[in-house]
Amino acid sequence: MDNQKQYIEPEGQEEESHIDFKALFEALKKRKKLYWKVLPLTFVLVCIIVLSIPNYYTCEVQLAPELTTGHTSNSLSALASQFGLKMGSGAMGSEALYPTLYPDLVNSTDFKVSLFNIPVHKKDSTRLMSYYDYLMNNQKEPWWTAAIGATVEGLASLLPVEEDSIDENLIDPFQLTKTQTQIVESLEKKVVCDVDNKTLVITISVTDQDPLICATMADSVKARLQDFITDYRTKKARVDLEYNRKLCEEAKIRYDESRDKYASYADANQDLMYQSDRTKLINLENDMQLKYNAYNSLAQQLMAAEAKLQEETPSFTTLQSATVPVKKAGPGRTKIVLVVLFLAFLCTSVWILYKEDQLKPLLGLKKSCLQLKQIKCDSYVFIVQYQKETD
Numbered sequence: 001m002d003n004q005k006q007y008i009e010p011e012g013q014e015e016e017s018h019i020d021f022k023a024l025f026e027a028l029k030k031r032k033k034l035y036w037k038v039l040p041l042t043f044v045l046v047c048i049i050v051l052s053i054p055n056y057y058t059c060e061v062q063l064a065p066e067l068t069t070g071h072t073s074n075s076l077s078a079l080a081s082q083f084g085l086k087m088g089s090g091a092m093g094s095e096a097l098y099p100t101l102y103p104d105l106v107n108s109t110d111f112k113v114s115l116f117n118i119p120v121h122k123k124d125s126t127r128l129m130s131y132y133d134y135l136m137n138n139q140k141e142p143w144w145t146a147a148i149g150a151t152v153e154g155l156a157s158l159l160p161v162e163e164d165s166i167d168e169n170l171i172d173p174f175q176l177t178k179t180q181t182q183i184v185e186s187l188e189k190k191v192v193c194d195v196d197n198k199t200l201v202i203t204i205s206v207t208d209q210d211p212l213i214c215a216t217m218a219d220s221v222k223a224r225l226q227d228f229i230t231d232y233r234t235k236k237a238r239v240d241l242e243y244n245r246k247l248c249e250e251a252k253i254r255y256d257e258s259r260d261k262y263a264s265y266a267d268a269n270q271d272l273m274y275q276s277d278r279t280k281l282i283n284l285e286n287d288m289q290l291k292y293n294a295y296n297s298l299a300q301q302l303m304a305a306e307a308k309l310q311e312e313t314p315s316f317t318t319l320q321s322a323t324v325p326v327k328k329a330g331p332g333r334t335k336i337v338l339v340v341l342f343l344a345f346l347c348t349s350v351w352i353l354y355k356e357d358q359l360k361p362l363l364g365l366k367k368s369c370l371q372l373k374q375i376k377c378d379s380y381v382f383i384v385q386y387q388k389e390t391d
Contacts, residue, residue: 027356034348042344043337050333054140057211058329059218062319063202065099065229099200106193106204106225112184113173115191118220123212123324131217132171135183140209191221201319211325219322226316237312241305248302251295258288 105111116132129138171180192205204221208214262284269277 024353024358027358028349028352030356031352034352035345038344038348039341042341046337046340049142050331050336052142052144053331053333054142054209055328056207056209056330057214057325058205058207059211059214059322059325060206060320061204061218061222061322063204063222063226064317064319065200065202066315066317099195099202100197102195102202102225102229103193105228106191106221107188109176109184110173111224111228112187112191113171113176113180114224115187115217115220116171116183118217120213120216122210131213132183134213135186136179191217193221193225207329215322215324222318222322230314233314234309234312237305237309241302241309244298244302244305248295248298251291251298255288255291255295258284258291262288 116130118131119128120131120134121128122138176184190207192207194203194205195201196203202225204218204225206214206218206221208217262281265284266281269281
């Protein structure tokens with residue numbers, strides 16, 4: 001028996017091998033007036049919608065943080081963290097704020113609220129205002145957003161609403177008002193921080209309706225982030241420095257007092273030759289020397305603490321500074337109009353083919369192809385099983 005695979009075409013199954021494109025074109029041509037009604041109307045409606053969407057601009061700033069190079073284990077841990085590994089419980093020493101956590105820091109409520117008091121002004125105006133005031137009263141919205149908001153406020157005014165006892169002018173991150181919470185949530189889309197896991201390059205992106213405010217906030221967010229990281233990294237070193245400075249100042253005061261006492265006693269008893277006077281003078285001199293040694297030691301520790309603070313202070317390399325964007329980032333009105341017109345043309349064509357009963361052949365062809373494919377598979381399985389039984 002021939003072992004070659006064969007396909008048995010079942011009788012009574014006829015495959016429609018082509019589509020009558022001429023009939024489809026004639027059906028579409030028959031109702032071409034419908035296109036002249038739908039497409040212009042769609043174009044006008046889409047233009048009204050897209051022209052109501054305000055323009056927005058995007059400004060990006062890129063930073064390269066300094067990696068910890070003072071300890072080899074820290075460098076190895078930073079390298080392992082790029083691959084999702086952790087080397088020991090104390091791999092990064094006292095460092096707990098990894099660069100990959102910077103986006104979470106920027107998205108925190110405390111950080112967003114700290115941006116409210118930044119002074120900004122529009123490109124076409126010199127009037128200074130806080131960023132919070134700008135977000136509250138100087139944001140352009142589409143007409144439908146304003147209409148929906150007015151409707152919701154009208155319905156809400158009919159219902160008894162409990163008055164908010166929190167002052168709108170008082171911004172407390174622990175207890176925000178509803179309006180302040182909405183602004184904080186809007187900043188999640190306006191201010192975005194991203195960190196490359198391989199290069200650890202920090203990218204800060206700010207989106208706003210005014211190009212000058214967009215660049216100003218991008219530079220301000222970069223400065224706030226640098227200050228926060230610097231304060232965090234140098235917190236312990238600054239505490240140690242202040243403590244050593246306090247001890248050094250106290251030791252200097254004690255040394256000055258001991259020196260003055262020794263000098264006064266030596267001047268007052270310069271001509272006396274009693275042994276008791278000499279003994280007391282020696283004791284005062286020894287006490288002065290001990291306090292001088294303590295002061296000298298603390299002064300050296302103070303210098304070491306200052307050097308430690310300088311060592312712990314991180315440095316950042318600005319790869320891309322904030323610049324006022326010239327071109328808008330969106331919305332892409334032309335693309336929106338073309339996509340909507342294409343969808344309107346497609347839907348109109350499907351509707352015409354449905355009305356002219358031209359969709360049934362297409363659906364029937366698809367169904368026949370599926371049935372034929374299933375029959376071929378069943379036939380192949382039958383032949384293989386028959387060959388196995390014959391062998």
